[in-house]
Every structure is written in C-alpha cells, then in structure tokens.
Amino acid sequence: MSTQNRTSTEDEYDILSQHYGGRSRLRQTLAAQREIFRGERLGQIGLLLLAIFLFVGLFAPLLAPYDAQEKLRTDDGEIKRMEAPSTEHLLGTTRLGRDVLSQVLIGTRIALIVGSLGAFMSVFIGTNMGLISGYFGGWTDDILMRLTDIIYGVPFLPFVIVLVVILGPSLLNVILAIALVQWRSTARVIRSQVLTIKERPYIEAARAAGGSDVRVLYTHILPNVLPLVFLYGAFSVGWAVIAEASVSFLGFGDPLSVSWGKMLFTAYTANAIRTAWWWVIPPGLSINLLVISVFLIGRTYEKVSNPELRERE
Amino acid sequence: MTEPKLRVESLEKYFPINAGLASKLLNWNADQQYVRAVDGVSFEIEPSESFGLAGESGCGKTTAGKTAIRLLEPTGGDIYFDGRQLTDLSGSELKSFRREAQIIYQDPFESLNPRFSVYDWVAEPLDIHDIGTEEERTERVYRTLDNVGLEPPSAYAGEYPGDLSGGERQRVAIARAIVLNPSFLLADEPASMLDVSIRASVLDLFKRLQRELNLAALYISHDLSLLKYMCDRIGIMYLGKLVEVGPTEEIIHNPKHPYTKALVASVPEVDPDNRRDGASIGGEVPDPTFETTGCRFANRCPEVMPRCRDGEPPMFETSDDHYTRCVLYES
Numbered sequence: 003m004s005t006q007n008r009t010s011t012e013d014e015y016d017i018l019s020q021h022y023g024g025r026s027r028l029r030q031t032l033a034a035q036r037e038i039f040r041g042e043r044l045g046q047i048g049l050l051l052l053a054i055f056l057f058v059g060l061f062a063p064l065l066a067p068y069d070a071q072e073k074l075r076t077d078d079g080e081i082k083r084m085e086a087p088s089t090e091h092l093l094g095t096t097r098l099g100r101d102v103l104s105q106v107l108i109g110t111r112i113a114l115i116v117g118s119l120g121a122f123m124s125v126f127i128g129t130n131m132g133l134i135s136g137y138f139g140g141w142t143d144d145i146l147m148r149l150t151d152i153i154y155g156v157p158f159l160p161f162v163i164v165l166v167v168i169l170g171p172s173l174l175n176v177i178l179a180i181a182l183v184q185w186r187s188t189a190r191v192i193r194s195q196v197l198t199i200k201e202r203p204y205i206e207a208a209r210a211a212g213g214s215d216v217r218v219l220y221t222h223i224l225p226n227v228l229p230l231v232f233l234y235g236a237f238s239v240g241w242a243v244i245a246e247a248s249v250s251f252l253g254f255g256d257p258l259s260v261s262w263g264k265m266l267f268t269a270y271t272a273n274a275i276r277t278a279w280w281w282v283i284p285p286g287l288s289i290n291l292l293v294i295s296v297f298l299i300g301r302t303y304e305k306v307s308n309p310e311l312r313e314r315e
Numbered sequence: 316m317t318e319p320k321l322r323v324e325s326l327e328k329y330f331p332i333n334a335g336l337a338s339k340l341l342n343w344n345a346d347q348q349y350v351r352a353v354d355g356v357s358f359e360i361e362p363s364e365s366f367g368l369a370g371e372s373g374c375g376k377t378t379a380g381k382t383a384i385r386l387l388e389p390t391g392g393d394i395y396f397d398g399r400q401l402t403d404l405s406g407s408e409l410k411s412f413r414r415e416a417q418i419i420y421q422d423p424f425e426s427l428n429p430r431f432s433v434y435d436w437v438a439e440p441l442d443i444h445d446i447g448t449e450e451e452r453t454e455r456v457y458r459t460l461d462n463v464g465l466e467p468p469s470a471y472a473g474e475y476p477g478d479l480s481g482g483e484r485q486r487v488a489i490a491r492a493i494v495l496n497p498s499f500l501l502a503d504e505p506a507s508m509l510d511v512s513i514r515a516s517v518l519d520l521f522k523r524l525q526r527e528l529n530l531a532a533l534y535i536s537h538d539l540s541l542l543k544y545m546c547d548r549i550g551i552m553y554l555g556k557l558v559e560v561g562p563t564e565e566i567i568h569n570p571k572h573p574y575t576k577a578l579v580a581s582v583p584e585v586d587p588d589n590r591r592d593g594a595s596i597g598g599e600v601p602d603p604t605f606e607t608t609g610c611r612f613a614n615r616c617p618e619v620m621p622r623c624r625d626g627e628p629p630m631f632e633t634s635d636d637h638y639t640r641c642v643l644y645e646s
Contacts, residue, residue, distance in 0.1 A: 030432075030475075203426040210386055211440040211491070212413030225430035 048298025059110040066104035094280035097272040112261035120242030123181035128188025136196030236300030240293035318398040319359035320531035326392035328353040352378040354555035367542035370552035417492035421504035423484035427476040434472040482513035561637030571639040
C-alpha cells in the first residue's frame with residue numbers, strides 16, 4: 003500500500019515537472035493578456051483593427067488589384083491621371099496614373115514594419131537603459147539619465163533630416179532615427195518603476211540566494227515592469243507610424259517604397275490635396291486608424307499599471 | 316572547541332545622510348553625517364544554536380542581521396563564517412557562501428516575487444547554484460514543499476503568491492530558504508505578520524527544521540516571548556549596540572541591564588491577577604545620528620549615575636556566559 007502510494011506520488015512529480023518547466027509561464031502570460039482585454043470594448047476594437055491591418059499587410063500583394071507603382075493607361079494608351087473612384091479603380095488614381103487603393107494596401111506594410119520595428123527597437127533600448135540605470139544607481143544612473151535628458155532635447159524632424167542626409171534616405175534609416183529618439187520616454191518610466199521594485203524584499207531574497215545582477219535584473223525585475231513595457235511599446239507603435247508619415251510627407255522617406263506618408267507627400271506636391279479627396283483621405287484615414295488601434299490597445303494595458311483607469315469592481 | 320558557525324566582531328554599519336549631489340553642493344563644507352545603525356556589535360552563534368536579537372524598532376537589529384550575512388556591506392568590523400573571513404569575499408566565493416546562509420523575511424506578502432509560481436520560486440536557488448538535473452530538482456522541490464507542510468506539493472507547485480494565504484506564503488519562503496540545505500538561517504521577524512492562529516505552527520516548523528537540518532539560526536524580533544520560545548541565547552540591542560547577552564532563561568528571568576529589565580517587564584502576561592507596573596523607562600529612542608561619549612541609555616535610564624556619562628561601559632560578565640554593558644555590574 004505504502005509503496006504503491008509512493009510510486010503514484012513520484013509519477014505525479016514527473017507529470018508536474020513537465021508542466022511547470024517553463025512553458026507554463028508563456029501560458030500564464032497569454033492567460034493574463036486575455037484577462038486584461040476581457041470586458042474592455044475599446045481595447046477589443048483596437049485589437050480587431052490591428053488584426054485587420056495585419057491581415058492586409060500580410061496579404062497586400064494578393065489583395066491589391068494593380069501594381070502600386072505601375073502607371074496605368076487606358077486602352078488607347080493615355081495615362082489615367084486623377085480619375086475619381088469608379089468600379090475599375092475603387093479609390094481612383096493619382097496624378098501619375100497609379101491606383102490609390104493598391105497604394106494604400108501596399109503602404110500598410112511599410113506602416114506595420116516601421117511601427118513594429120521602430121517600437122521594438124525604441125522599447126528595447128529604453129527598457130534596458132531604464133533597468134540598468136534604476137538598478138545600479140550611482141554614476142551609471144547619472145550618466146544614462148543625463149544622456150536621456152540630452153535626447154529629450156533633440157527635436158525629431160531636424161534630427162531625421164540630418165541623419166538621412168548623412169546615411170541616405172532608406173526605410174531602415176528612418177526606423178533607426180525613430181528608435182534613437184523615441185527610447186527616451188520608455189527609459190524614464192522604466193527607471194522610476196525599477197527604483198520602487200528593487201527595494202522590495204523579494205529582490206533582496208533573489209540576491210540572498212546568490213543570484214547575479216543579470217539574473218536579478220532580467221528574471222526578477224523585468225517581469226514586474228513588463229506591463230509598462232507593453233504599454234510604451236503600444237504607444238511607440240503609434241508614434242513611429244506618425245513619425246514615418248511625417249518624414250515621408252516632408253520628402254525624406256525611402257524614395258522607392260510606397261507609404262501612406264509618401265502618398266500624402268505626392269498628393270501635396272501634385273497640388274491635389276484640395277481637389278483629389280480620394281487620393282488624400284484613404285492614406286490619412288489609414289494612419290489615423292492604425293494609430294488609434296494601437297492607442298486603444300495601449301490604453302487597455304495602461305489599466306494594469308494605472309489603477310485610476312481600472313473599473314471599480 | 317569547535318569553530319562558531321557565525322562570529323561577528325565589532326560590526327559596524329553606517330548609513331550616510333544627505334549623500335546626494337545637490338546636498339553635497341549645498342553643504343559642501345559640512346561634515347558628512349551618518350546614521351549609526353550598527354555600531355560595534357559582536358556575537359557568535361554555534362552550529363545548530365539559535366540566537367535571538369531583540370530590541371525596539373530602529374535599534375539596528377535587522378541591519379545587524381543583514382550585515383552579518385553581507386546582504387548589506389559592513390562599514391567596519393569582521394565577520395567569520397565557519398572560521399572563514401567573510402568581509403572580503405567576492406564573486407564565486409561569496410556565491411558559495413550564499414548557498415550556506417539563507418534569510419526569511421518578515422512580510423510574506425512582499426518577500427515572494429508575484430511573477431514566480433511556487434515551483435519556480437523554490438527551484439530558483441537550485442538553478443542559481445546549478446544543482447542536480449531537471450528531474451532531481453523537481454524531486455527536491457517537491458520534497459521540500461512537503462517538508463514545510465505544503466501538502467500535497469502538486470497542489471501548490473503551480474500556484475502564484477496571490478493565490479496563497481499569509482501562512483502558506485511564509486512556508487513557501489521557508490521552502491526556498493531550506494531547499495539548498497543551508498547551515499545558517501537568518502529569520503527577520505519570521506512570525507510578526509502572521510495571524511496569531513498560525514504563528515505557533517510556523518514557529519514549530521522552524522524548530523523542527525532546525526533540528527532536522529542541524530541549522531544555526533539568528534532570530535530577529537521585538538517580541539521577547541517569541542525569542543524565549545525559539546532561542547538558546549538572546550542578545551538585547553539598543554541604538555546599534557548589544558547591551559546584554561546571555562542564555563535565554565537568564566535574560567528573561569534574571570535581566571541585569573536596566574533596559575533589558577524594562578523590555579522584559581513590558582512583555583504582556585496572561586494572568587489577570589498579576590498587576591503590571593507601567594513601563595519603567597520614559598522617552599523614546601533618540602535620533603540615531605546622535606553621538607555620545609557615555610552610555611547610550613543614560614538619558615532614559617532610571618538608575619543613571621554621573622559616571623554613566625563618562626565613557627561607554629564595556630561588557631561585564633555577571634554570571635556564567637551572561638554579559639551586561641552597565642557600570643552597575645562592574646566588579
């Protein structure tokens with residue numbers, strides 16, 4: 003009886019060891035995300051919008067009716083300039099005879115790439131700066147935070163213009179410029195959060211067990227600031243999309259790719275802003291919707307870190 | 316004679332006040348001020364002995380304990396663990412010492428990382444010190460959970476601290492502390508945040524584990540009745556200094572130092588017929604930045620004499636293994 007009992011406990015140990023060996027944390031994280039969005043109508047709308055943009059971005063070449071860069075001609079060889087929306091061209095054509103709908107669809111890719119990469123890079127830099135600065139304190143903190151102050155003084159557009167002049171206009175350089183400026187706010191906020199978390203007894207407990215600084219920082223402190231990281235990540239996506247659009251609108255974007263900002267720029271230089279509404283509204287609206295979607299998602303995450311936004315239960 | 320497990324000699328821990336850049340610039344010519352949280356404390360703890368540190372809030376007992384196992388860097392003094400100088404260990408040597416000495420905190424709601432499951436939290440020390448294979452670790456974690464009374468372990472392994480009661484959390488903290496098979500345990504007010512109903516069972520758990528694992532322990536508490544229950548010897552601290560050290564029975568039933576007498580008299584008794592006098596000392600613990608040439612307790616002492624202010628009295632042996640820092644016992 004007792005031996006049987008013992009084996010059954012050991013079996014249980016085996017099963018559970020598979021269960022709690024790391025994969026569970028991912029599952030727990032996913033469950034936590036679901037919990038955050040439950041009952042948040044606006045956050046769900048944001049997720050839905052973002053899902054649509056992701057879908058469009060992923061399948062843009064299949065969805066687009068025409069090549070976005072092709073100059074379309076009528077049967078008698080005339081370029082289809084500035085045609086108003088029709089069944090053939092649902093959102094009309096541009097001054098050079100390109101299909102607006104195809105450009106908007108293809109432009110989604112650039113917006114998503116810039117948004118995700120720009121946000122990822124800026125949050126990556128900012129989070130590490132904040133973690134290191136807040137945790138080590140002293141001179142490290144002084145140096146990193148003065149650096150952050152200096153970056154706070156950098157005006158974005160002139161900075162991008164100079165960078166693009168030096169490195170050449172390409173999408174990657176625009177993303178780089180966005181990341182190099184945008185990390186500042188994440189760094190500040192993460193640092194202040196780290197300052198409160200590092201004084202908790204469980205952090206001392208981690209050091210008392212012999213944990214190294216790297217372990218304490220990345221396995222004990224980081225998970226506790228992660229909601230804030232997500233929040234600033236979401237806001238950074240919106241900011242990066244706007245930044246790319248501004249840069250492209252000013253004509254400093256990648257000359258070879260189609261982005262929403264660049265569509266507005268060409269419409270502007272073609273003097274069509276006031277006449278060809280079908281050329282201006284779709285990219286403008288897309289920028290707004292994408293930014294709003296990540297803002298709504300970010301706002302839902304903010305609920306986690308900002309109790310004032312939490313519903314009273 | 317065997318080496319003591321932990322020997323601390325004239326340990327000091329000062330915290331600078333106004334160390335920020337701004338105040339340094341503003342008071343550039345002022346002397347740096349310090350809080351003398353621990354100001355020359357010496358004691359030893361034998362293997363498998365329980366030693367208690369008692370005193371009012373702010374007397375430096377927790378700082379003394381944490382400095383003794385180098386969770387805080389000592390300002391001065393020496394620490395020997397198993398006869399080895401601890402003060403200048405670093406890197407891997409310090410890490411292997413961390414395997415031997417563990418700490419239990421006062422507040423079980425703050426001392427567990429909310430993002431770690433019970434299993435991950437208890438297994439982490441094994442991971443840090445790279446002990447055993449995956450299966451051995453699992454086995455050991457489950458055995459330890461079982462040992463601290465979290466039964467069945469499988470029901471607790473996947474839980475997060477938010478799902479547990481205070482007593483259960485404290486047991487998880489204990490499991491994490493003993494999973495490495497340490498030889499020394501620092502328990503900082505281990506039961507003061509727990510409900511009275513479960514306090515005794517947690518304390519009994521400490522006693523049993525100490526016996527089973529042959530642990531030396533340092534209990535820190537303001538509660539003399541707890542220390543009386545747990546400890547072989549007790550040291551009384553006042554303003555960063557030990558004023559009396561002796562066997563538990565002696566300290567409780569035959570206190571010598573006026574401060575110890577007051578502290579012992581303040582412990583409530585469950586006897587309505589026994590009339591208690593009010594606290595025999597007035598005032599409060601002075602600002603810890605204060606400096607005095609005489610006895611630290613002189614300002615509040617009911618038996619103060621002019622010579623008390625002449626110099627800090629040394630420890631006098633009043634009976635076997637019982638020492639008191641008071642000139643009344645100068646022989």
